[in-house]
Amino acid sequence: MSNIYSEKAMDHFLNPRNMGKLDDPDGIGDVGNPGCGDLMTIYIKVDEDKIKDIKFKTLGCAAAIATSDMICELAKGKVLDDALKITFQDVVDKLGKLPPSKVHCANLAQKGLKEAINDYRGK
Numbered sequence: 001m002s003n004i005y006s007e008k009a010m011d012h013f014l015n016p017r018n019m020g021k022l023d024d025p026d027g028i029g030d031v032g033n034p035g036c037g038d039l040m041t042i043y044i045k046v047d048e049d050k051i052k053d054i055k056f057k058t059l060g061c062a063a064a065i066a067t068s069d070m071i072c073e074l075a076k077g078k079v080l081d082d083a084l085k086i087t088f089q090d091v092v093d094k095l096g097k098l099p100p101s102k103v104h105c106a107n108l109a110q111k112g113l114k115e116a117i118n119d120y121r122g123k
Contacts, residue, residue, distance in 0.1 A: 005062065006096025013062040018072035020055045027120030029112040038064040038105060042071070042112035046120055051075050051083055056112070063102035064109075067091050071109040080117050086110060 005013070025043035032039040038060030045053040054076050056068040070091050075083040088106040092098055098106070 004097070004099045005066075006098075009063070009066045009095040009098060012066040012069040012095065016056075016065060016069040018055050018069050018076075019057070019065075021057055022053060022055045025055075025116075026123075027116040027118075029115030029117070029119060031108055031112040031115055033104065033108055036061070036104070038108060040064065040068050040108055040112045042068070042109075042116040044075075044113075044116045044120060046080065049079050051078055051080065054113075054116075056109075060105070061102065063098055063105040066095055067098075067106040067109040068112070070095050070106075071113050075113055080121070084114060084117060086113065 022043040022045055026046045027044045029042040040058045043055045044051050054072045056072055058064050058068040074086050088110045091106040091109055092103055
């Protein structure tokens with residue numbers, strides 16, 4: 001498996017830094033891809049329009065977990081409008097190599113972040 005994933009992607013899969021659930025989150029993004037079975041939930045805490053804390057719970061493959069963790073790394077500390085500008089390609093670029101068939105996981109993670117921000121703003 002390590003020959004199709006970068007070392008960084010494997011590290012974020014095996015040692016995720018942001019896995020878990022936030023108590024009393026300000027926004028929640030639930031996304032899933034029924035075709036591959038990946039389910040992601042992104043939790044955010046917002047303070048003064050910045051993502052103060054962010055966590056995820058993901059049921060899925062190595063790429064789904066690694067991309068969930070990386071979207072958290074990229075979004076933490078950003079103002080909401082800047083966090084919304086994070087693309088799936090940003091996630092892939094930061095992780096390094098992902099199999100082409102797994103790039104959709106980065107898209108799913110980006111959608112989860114967007115859903116969490118939209119949930120927060122809709123309250």
